Amino acid sequence: xxxxxxxxxxxxxxxxxxxxxxxxxxxxxxxxxxxxxxxxxxxxxxxxxxxxxxxxxxxxxxxxxxxxxxxxxxxxxxxxxxxxxxxxxxxxxxxxxxxxxxxxxxxxxxxxxxxxxxxxxxxxxxxxxxxxxxxxxxxxxxxxxxxxxxxxxxxxxxxxxxxxxxxxxxxxxxxxxxxxxxxxxxxxxxxxxxxxxxxxxxxxxxxxxxxxxxxxxxxxxxxxxxxxxxxxxxxxxxxxxxxxxxxxxxxxxxxxxxxxxxxxxxxxxxxxxxxxxxxxxxxxxxxxxxxxxxxxxxxxxxxxxxxxxxxx
Amino acid sequence: xxxxxxxxxxxxxxxxxxxxxxxxxxxxxxxxxxxxxxxxxxxxxxxxxxxxxxxxxxxxxxxxxxxxxxxxxxxxxxxxxxxxxxxxxxxxxxxxxxxxxxxxxxxxxxxxxxxxxxxxxxxxxxxxxxxxxxxxxxxxxxxxxxxxxxxxxxxxxxxxxxxxxxxxxxxxxxxxxxxxxxxxxxxxxxxxxxxxxxxxxxxxxxxxxxxxxxxxxxxxxxxxxxxxxxxxxxxxxxxxxxxxxxxxxxxxxxxxxxxxxxxxxxxxxxxxxxxxxxxxxxxxxxxxxxxxxxxxxxxxxxxxxxxxxxxx
DNA sequence: GGCTATTACGGAAATCGTAACCATG
DNA sequence: CATGGTTACGATTTCCGTAATAGCC
Numbered sequence: 299x300x301x302x303x304x305x306x307x308x309x310x311x312x313x314x315x316x317x318x319x320x321x322x323x324x325x326x327x328x329x330x331x332x333x334x335x336x337x338x339x340x341x342x343x344x345x346x347x348x349x350x351x352x353x354x355x356x357x358x359x360x361x362x363x364x365x366x367x368x369x370x371x372x373x374x375x376x377x378x379x380x381x382x383x384x385x386x387x388x389x390x391x392x393x394x395x396x397x398x399x400x401x402x403x404x405x406x407x408x409x410x411x412x413x414x415x416x417x418x419x420x421x422x423x424x425x426x427x428x429x430x431x432x433x434x435x436x437x438x439x440x441x442x443x444x445x446x447x448x449x450x451x452x453x454x455x456x457x458x459x460x461x462x463x464x465x466x467x468x469x470x471x472x473x474x475x476x477x478x479x480x481x482x483x484x485x486x487x488x489x490x491x492x493x494x495x496x497x498x499x500x501x502x503x504x505x506x507x508x509x510x511x512x513x514x515x516x517x518x519x520x521x522x523x524x525x526x527x528x529x530x531x532x533x534x535x536x537x538x539x540x541x542x543x544x545x546x547x548x549x550x551x552x553x554x555x556x557x558x559x560x561x562x563x564x565x566x567x568x569x570x571x572x573x574x575x576x577x578x579x580x581x582x583x584x585x586x587x588x589x590x591x592x593x594x595x596x597x598x599x600x601x602x603x604x605x606x607x608x609x610x
Numbered sequence: 611x612x613x614x615x616x617x618x619x620x621x622x623x624x625x626x627x628x629x630x631x632x633x634x635x636x637x638x639x640x641x642x643x644x645x646x647x648x649x650x651x652x653x654x655x656x657x658x659x660x661x662x663x664x665x666x667x668x669x670x671x672x673x674x675x676x677x678x679x680x681x682x683x684x685x686x687x688x689x690x691x692x693x694x695x696x697x698x699x700x701x702x703x704x705x706x707x708x709x710x711x712x713x714x715x716x717x718x719x720x721x722x723x724x725x726x727x728x729x730x731x732x733x734x735x736x737x738x739x740x741x742x743x744x745x746x747x748x749x750x751x752x753x754x755x756x757x758x759x760x761x762x763x764x765x766x767x768x769x770x771x772x773x774x775x776x777x778x779x780x781x782x783x784x785x786x787x788x789x790x791x792x793x794x795x796x797x798x799x800x801x802x803x804x805x806x807x808x809x810x811x812x813x814x815x816x817x818x819x820x821x822x823x824x825x826x827x828x829x830x831x832x833x834x835x836x837x838x839x840x841x842x843x844x845x846x847x848x849x850x851x852x853x854x855x856x857x858x859x860x861x862x863x864x865x866x867x868x869x870x871x872x873x874x875x876x877x878x879x880x881x882x883x884x885x886x887x888x889x890x891x892x893x894x895x896x897x898x899x900x901x902x903x904x905x906x907x908x909x910x911x912x913x914x915x916x917x918x919x920x921x922x
Numbered sequence: 923g924g925c926t927a928t929t930a931c932g933g934a935a936a937t938c939g940t941a942a943c944c945a946t947g
Numbered sequence: 948c949a950t951g952g953t954t955a956c957g958a959t960t961t962c963c964g965t966a967a968t969a970g971c972c
Contacts (some may be wrong), residue, residue: 299683301613302937315951329938331952336937341687343694348952349946356693359887363686367679374675375653381668382655424873457769575671614962628927641963643928648962660927834955 299340301371304364306333307345311353311361323448366455369432376434377575385437387416388579392440393424394501394525394575395547396568397587400464401440411586415579416491416570423500423525428453431571438587444469444502450570457573462584464591465603466565467544468557474537477555489490494539498522498530502542611652613683615645616676619657622646623673625663678767682742685770688885697749699728700891704752705736706813706837707859708880709899712776713752716898723898727891735812735837743771743883749892751900754880756781756814756854763881764905771883774896776903778877779856782868786849789867796872806851810834810842814854 309319310330320330337360338345345357353361388408392401405417422430427439443451447466450456471485479485500523520539522530527547534541535553540560544566570587572580622642630644632642649672650657657669665673700720704713717729734742739751755763759778762768783797791797812835832851834842839859847865854871856878873889882899883893 299613299687301611317950326939328940328950328954331954332937335953341690343690351952356690359689359693360686363682363689367682368683370675370679374672375611377671377675378653378655378668381671455769457767629925638964639927640929640965644962647928663927 299337301367303333303337305368306330307337307357308361308364308368310334310346310351311357314351316351369428369455370458372432372434373389373573376432377573379434380573380575380577380580385577385579386414388438388577388583389436390417390419390438390440390583391422391430391436392419393427393442394421394527395440395544395566396424396440397464399546400568400587400590404583407586407590408583409516412582415582417583421506423523425499426464428455428459428571431459431573437572437577438583439571440464440587441570441571442544442566444564445567447563447565449567451567453569453571458574460574460576461569461571462588463585464568464570466567467546469564469566470543470545471557471559472531472534472541472543472554472556474534474540475553475555476537477540479557481559484558486561487559488561490540494520496520496522496530496533496539496541498524498541500525501527501530611649613679614759615649616672617680618642618645619669620673620676620680622658622663623669626663628663630639648802651663667822669863680768681740681767684744684746685885688744689885691746692887692889692892696887697891698726699730700750701748702729702731702750702752703734703739703742704731705739706733706839706857708736708752708754709776712880712899712902713860715823715902716895719898719902720895724894727894729895733837737811738853740765740767740771740883743885749884749889751883752776752880752899753883754856754878756876757879759877761876761879763879765881765883770886772886772888773881773883774900776880776882776899778879779858781871781876781878782855782857783871784843784846784853784855784866784868786846786852787865787867788849789852791869792871794869796870799871800873802852806832808832808842808851808853810836810853812837813839813842814876849899874884 306319306323306325309322313319313322316330316334317327319325320327323330341356341360343356344354344358345360346353390401401419405419408415408417419432420436422442424443427436427441429437431439441451441453443453445451450461450463453459453461469587471479473479473488479489497520499521520533522533524530528551530541531551531554533539535551543556545556545558570584570586576584614864618631618635618637621634622628625631625634628642628646629639631637634637635642646658653668655668656666657672658665664738675781702713713731717731717762720727720729732748736753736755739748739753742748743751753763753765755765757763762773762775765771765773783791783802787793791801809832811833832845834845836842840863842853843863843866845851847863857868857870882896884896888896
């Protein structure tokens, strides 16, 4: 089993086409065909069904492993890069709702204490944050998601990175102003099974609540594929559905009201991810983020459950 | 970066010698040298110091990644094997103290409900359990360790396997009969910082309590490198030190008394690990283990903290 | 001086591309 | 019949082993 073959298999599975994979990898279709055939012969079982090209169960499993292996390889390369070069710049990627004002506070501190450090920030969808880290395109990634209190974020390949919790924020449900539940002091998720939910993977991340996922299976769901919070709120205001948001994203928007989430007790958590090997400047930023986060007011009461709403 | 090169780097680092690595891998010294040189050139930095052969920081890091990658590759191979063959046998590895009587009960049930299934059990040190699983030498592994209540076991590369908790058992401290603390109803770890502790990595696993590790650094520690419980207890009885054990391992032994552990509240937990792809027979065993575990008496009160011992 | 890693070089094996072939939608 | 995967084959490259060289205890 060669790395090249595994990479080819992965790309073929992703494209569903030998030709497209060959184009992406800079090979000819023939070479791709030979590599796949070699793998299948070595493993003694077919990995792909042809025409249309789809992975067999074995191929699917192997492609999954290949993806993880190649990701780790990228991480290894990036770490070795950190060890040899000494970068003068710190690059941060952050998903749109991650960190709230913690990032700004940390950057202010870094610039004050060490003005020579150049910092660049880029916001990306939650899904591509780890990719940026692994590829060496970023020195730190702020990722966020919805989890139980004090529960670590479910990030794929967590073992590849160092992570540290920054802030946990309460969750609110955003309703159209006319919604009957909009006047309550809090709402529970099981009241909202019918939705219709608006999910925004590029904003909230791809780890929605199970009950939301359930609504998804029922079809009671709208998907917003942008990263603009104002647009999402406008959709809510227009009556297309309700949305689950961190409390700190609760802007004053015409036609939208927000109600704290009662049960189950979930929080919007953001963590910093870095390579296990970090440059001094990167470490500086992480430390600044941590202290900025610890200065955030009202941390501890977030772990205590909010009052549950009485059943309707 | 080729898999072959990474494997040789790893073996060289483990042996501290090009020659020994070449012998293990079936290459000549020359080939090993060329592979390492190729890697170093490709990455633009030295990975090994020669004479004596030791990894640089970069080499150490890369070897670590290589180990994980090769382990995952083994897992992939084993999984694909499961998918194609249909084994008639279930092979279990278990560390000596894992599972208590749960394994026996599960095996009895499997034999009763499905007598045609051949089952073999082998006991191994906790460290090599995941290796056996990855290499395809076992279909399920019972691993154990000391953690907080309801806390998952810290097993390296946990993401590679499916895991499921079976039992949590209280911990006791085994004292020589004459020990002054032996008459107490319970003891706290901080009373025992001076030890001397007897640690048994092949029995208790390599995840000792922090305070025990602290005693280790002070030198107040004896290590027992066997897997025989009676021998360990004999060492305790002979006055060489004290040991931390799951309560269910508390045999009646002359000259040894055991006292429940008070604070911190830790438990001896055992989990089953399997490949993500399991044979029907393997799944049968895992299910039997789970039901056998749920029939274990007195599960739930284990999560409630035991009474703390008053400070001496 | 002996043990061990490196370098030089030649032969063997692997891999890719071109091109002809074949199958499926 | 056309798009796209397979097979055949030759050229290039890669990689390993032998053997000579160099460096450290």
